[in-house]
Amino acid sequence: xxxxxxxxxxxxxxxxxxxxxxxxxxxxxxxxxxxxxxxxxxxxxxxxxxxxxxxxxxxxxxxxxxxxxxxxxxxxxxxxxxxxxxxxxxxxxxxxxxxxxxxxxxxxxxxxxxxxxxxxxxxxxxxxxxxxxxxxxxxxxxxxxxxxxxxxxxxxxxxxxxxxxxxxxxxxxxxxxxxxxxxxxx
Numbered sequence: 689x690x691x692x693x694x695x696x697x698x699x700x701x702x703x704x705x706x707x708x709x710x711x712x713x714x715x716x717x718x719x720x721x722x723x724x725x726x727x728x729x730x731x732x733x734x735x736x737x738x739x740x741x742x743x744x745x746x747x748x749x750x751x752x753x754x755x756x757x758x759x760x761x762x763x764x765x766x767x768x769x770x771x772x773x774x775x776x777x778x779x780x781x782x783x784x785x786x787x788x789x790x791x792x793x794x795x796x797x798x799x800x801x802x803x804x805x806x807x808x809x810x811x812x813x814x815x816x817x818x819x820x821x822x823x824x825x826x827x828x829x830x831x832x833x834x835x836x837x838x839x840x841x842x843x844x845x846x847x848x849x850x851x852x853x854x855x856x857x858x859x860x861x862x863x864x865x866x867x868x869x870x871x872x873x874x
Contacts, residue, residue, distance in 0.1 A: 798813065
């Protein structure tokens with residue numbers, strides 16, 4: 689008896705392998721062959737899902753966007769504002785929230801795509817990342833009427849997340865709560 693093919697499962701396995709290679713070895717070690725081997729698929733199987741390296745990297749960034757959208761929708765459903773979600777402090781060591789950990793891991797891997805030489809693969813991933821960030825900008829702009837305040841929220845959130853991605857010590861939680869409260873006018 690044969691089991692039905694699971695294209696989404698294979699696609700995710702390929703993207704998981706890409707994330708792992710990026711995090712463990714960096715962009716210079718990412719080839720279609722190395723990703724296929726790490727995912728346990730043939731190069732042809734990988735190319736079935738992603739037609740090129742740039743499509744593979746863009747797929748990773750798009751999955752990051754999907755994970756972020758999922759997390760944002762969950763936060764909003766629980767009564768959080770878009771701004772509160774954007775200003776949250778990431779918790780890479782907190783594996784009790786699998787969605788947050790997956791988002792953090794995806795963001796870190798996506799950032800690693802820019803450590804290699806500029807080529808079309810990186811450009812495609814950059815475009816996908818710009819699309820994702822543009823969506824978040826739109827959501828913040830729709831929620832915060834003052835465009836300067838929306839930009840400040842965006843910059844602070846980006847800085848806090850970047851700080852966590854770089855492994856720097858977090859801002860004192862009590863002080864950060866005061867920053868968020870002041871930014872959001874609470």
